[in-house]
Amino acid sequence: MKMRSFTVLALLLALVACAPQQPANTFVASTKPANELRSMQTRVVEADRETTARGVIATLQDLGYRITRADAEAGTVSATRLTGLRLAATVEERSRNQTIVRANASVLALGRETQVDDPNFYQANFFVPLGNTMSRNLMVAPPDGSGPAAPRPVAERLPGQRQAPAASGEPPPARP
Amino acid sequence: MAGCQQNANWANEFALKAGAPLPNAAQLRERESARFALRNETTLLVEATAVLQDLGFTVEESAPRLGVLAGAKDRDATEVGQVAGQIAIAVGLALLGVQYNPVWDKDQLIRVTLTTFPLRSEGAVKMRVSFERIVVNNQGLARAERLDAPEFSTGFFEQVRKGLASRGIRA
Numbered sequence: 001m002k003m004r005s006f007t008v009l010a011l012l013l014a015l016v017a018c019a020p021q022q023p024a025n026t027f028v029a030s031t032k033p034a035n036e037l038r039s040m041q042t043r044v045v046e047a048d049r050e051t052t053a054r055g056v057i058a059t060l061q062d063l064g065y066r067i068t069r070a071d072a073e074a075g076t077v078s079a080t081r082l083t084g085l086r087l088a089a090t091v092e093e094r095s096r097n098q099t100i101v102r103a104n105a106s107v108l109a110l111g112r113e114t115q116v117d118d119p120n121f122y123q124a125n126f127f128v129p130l131g132n133t134m135s136r137n138l139m140v141a142p143p144d145g146s147g148p149a150a151p152r153p154v155a156e157r158l159p160g161q162r163q164a165p166a167a168s169g170e171p172p173p174a175r176p
Numbered sequence: 177m178a179g180c181q182q183n184a185n186w187a188n189e190f191a192l193k194a195g196a197p198l199p200n201a202a203q204l205r206e207r208e209s210a211r212f213a214l215r216n217e218t219t220l221l222v223e224a225t226a227v228l229q230d231l232g233f234t235v236e237e238s239a240p241r242l243g244v245l246a247g248a249k250d251r252d253a254t255e256v257g258q259v260a261g262q263i264a265i266a267v268g269l270a271l272l273g274v275q276y277n278p279v280w281d282k283d284q285l286i287r288v289t290l291t292t293f294p295l296r297s298e299g300a301v302k303m304r305v306s307f308e309r310i311v312v313n314n315q316g317l318a319r320a321e322r323l324d325a326p327e328f329s330t331g332f333f334e335q336v337r338k339g340l341a342s343r344g345i346r347a
Contacts, residue, residue, distance in 0.1 A: 028187075053242050057291055058304075062201050064322065066308055067246045067289045070239035077242075083310060083318040085194050105195070107187040118188035125195040157236070159250060159283035159312045172238035172245065173222040 027106075030117035040119035041150060042102045042141035043127050044094060047134060049075060052091045052099040055134040060087065063129060068156040072170070078154040084108045086153035087126065094146070101130070101138075104150035207326055209304045210333040212340075212347040217243060217294050217301050219345065220336070224290055224303065227335045233288055243292035253284035253311050277315065284311045286323070305332050 030037055045052050056077055060067060065079035065087060078088040087105040094100050103126050105116040116122075131138045141147060183189075198204065212220055221240050228235060233247035262278035269276040286309045293302045307323040340347050 050242070054293060057242060057244055058293065061289055061291055061304060061306060062198070062205060063195070064198050064201075065289075066287050066306070067237065067244055067291075069237055070242050070244040070246075072239050072241035077244075082194055082320045085191055087195070105191055107190050114187035116188055116191040118185075118192060121188060121191045121195060125192065125197065129197050156287075157248065157285070158318060159253070159285040159310055170238050170240060172225045172235040173218055173240050175222055175226060 026112050028112060028114040030115045032117050035145070037117060037150070038102075038145070038147065039141050040117070040122050041104055042100060042147050043130075043138040044140070044142060045099050045101055045130075045134065045138055046097060046136055047099055048097060049091050049093045049099050052101060052134070053077065055130060056089045056091060056101065059126070059130045059133045060089075062133060063125070066156065069154045075148075076151050078151070080153075080156050083158075086113075086155070088151035088153040089126075090148040090151045092148045094142070100142070100147040101127075102148045102150060103127075104153065106153055108155075204306075204324060205304065207324065208306055208329045209302055210329070211295070211298075212301050212303060212336075213299065214301060214340075214345060214347045215294075215299050217292050219340075220292055220301050220303060220347070221245065223336050223339045223343075224292075224305075227332065227339055228288060228290070230335070231332075233286075243294075245290040246288065247290075248285050248287045251284050251286060253281035255281065279313050279315055281311050282314045284309050303333070303336070305329050 045055070047055070053072070053075055057067065057070065060077065060079045063081065065081045067077065067079050069076070069078040071077075075091040076088060078086070080086050084107055085105065086108060087103060089101055089103045092100045092102075103122055105121065106113045107116060127138050214220060218240060221243070224245060225235060225238075228245065228247050232249045234249065235245055235247045237244065237246040259278075259280045262280050266276045266278040286307060289306045291304050295302055307328045308320055309323060310318055310320050312318045337347060
């Protein structure tokens with residue numbers, strides 16, 4: 001546990017050291033063309049929407065993310081890993097047994113949130129594990145440009161901050 | 177730092193390293209999961225919610241249709257020994273003419289992610305529960321630590337089974 005904490009701390013310190021000074025909460029969007037970004041962030045899964053959403057959630061938990069938000073109606077899930085890596089995914093039905101998944105990640109440091117736009121990250125660190133979890137081959141983004149917009153990851157409450165309001169609107173299941 | 181600031185790709189590089197699949201993902205999944213012999217997923221989520229609340233967690237996110245609960249509870253992370261040690265170091269270094277900002281843990285938040293998955297062909301539901309703590313020190317720097325000792329998940333599952341049993345449900 002101590003060694004892991006040290007590694008995480010060292011990573012965060014390196015991140016902080018590398019983060020340029022910016023005003024708080026500045027979002028730095030990718031400068032890559034929209035179709036290039038969409039292509040690296042989107043895959044098609046041979047499964048229905050609910051199965052895919054549950055596959056996304058299981059994959060994120062396997063990868064060590066904490067689920068921050070999950071909205072069944074909108075088909076979006078948002079999660080955080082360590083304290084600086086956020087990832088959101090949206091699932092959208094394409095046909096009866098085909099679902100489009102779009103992921104969008106960002107890195108947070110010193111109040112600056114920078115969009116991740118490396119295709120290797122999305123492929124190796126999300127879509128390959130998703131395919132393994134669901135035991136399915138994922139197909140590349142449809143060329144017709146269809147599919148959901150990139151979801152913005154949701155911030156989680158940090159220690160010492162006030163209670164964050166619930167976002168999805170579904171109350172926790174309770175005993176009658 | 178100047179070198180880092182010139183590296184426009186630092187966020188991608190961090191994401192590639194920090195977001196890589198866990199080498200022990202399969203063992204963690206096994207350790208943090210349990211199978212409950214009941215058909216109704218909602219019944220299990222209701223009991224899990226009650227146990228989390230009994231343990232002092234506030235459920236901050238709930239999506240029963242997707243089998244997701246997420247919660248957190250605040251705890252003071254300050255330890256007298258750590259603070260005293262850091263102040264002693266600061267005083268000792270000050271006597272040598274060296275300035276040192278003492279660092280100690282201040283606040284912590286324990287976070288839980290709970291998911292369920294129906295195993296329809298087996299007439300059962302699988303549950304996975306993961307705990308982490310986020311610690312912020314007196315300098316405002318945060319770190320995350322996974323609480324992956326087996327007792328965390330097994331103790332939780334035991335509480336859920338007890339709760340179900342008290343309602344006449346054997347799982």
